[in-house]
Amino acid sequence: MPKRTMQVEAIDHGTVVDHIPSAVTLRVAELIAEDGDQVFIGVNLKSKKVGNKGVVKIASRELRPATLSRLALLAPHATMCIIRDYQVVAKDPIPVPDSFTDIALCPNANCVTNHERWPTQFDVLSQRPLQVRCLHCERDFPASELAIR
Numbered sequence: 001m002p003k004r005t006m007q008v009e010a011i012d013h014g015t016v017v018d019h020i021p022s023a024v025t026l027r028v029a030e031l032i033a034e035d036g037d038q039v040f041i042g043v044n045l046k047s048k049k050v051g052n053k054g055v056v057k058i059a060s061r062e063l064r065p066a067t068l069s070r071l072a073l074l075a076p077h078a079t080m081c082i083i084r085d086y087q088v089v090a091k092d093p094i095p096v097p098d099s100f101t102d103i104a105l106c107p108n109a110n111c112v113t114n115h116e117r118w119p120t121q122f123d124v125l126s127q128r129p130l131q132v133r134c135l136h137c138e139r140d141f142p143a144s145e146l147a148i149r
Helices: 022-032 065-074
Strands: 013-021 039-047 051-059 079-084 087-093 099-101 121-127 130-134 140-142
Touching: 013 022, 022 039, 022 051, 022 065, 065 099
Parallel strands: none
Antiparallel strands: 013 051, 013 079, 039 051, 079 087, 099 121, 121 130, 130 140
């Protein structure tokens, strides 16, 4: 039986976001990391599930719900693990809410939210692929087209 080796260092407490598309791994790290966080990043790691993947580990902290909503726009099919005393105590998919409020810009240049102070709101139409509809201009977009605030 082949020996398993860790490609990214273990943490004693914190959050691990796994199965991130490699192309957005650094954006995910920038999004979830806060000042003073110890962050471990792995890019283009081999994965049987998705081919190449990214992993971001945040030591000593669990992610807030608002951060998870933003993360769902970037990597909706990633998984999140909560680590305590070097043990995985929870492993779940990134929760995708039914709607996203004021966390992304509408790609439609004519949308009222791009010209006046209105909070954006997008309703989720489908999860695979993640597709959303702007509440204000009623246009549909793939989540990958949204710019996160």
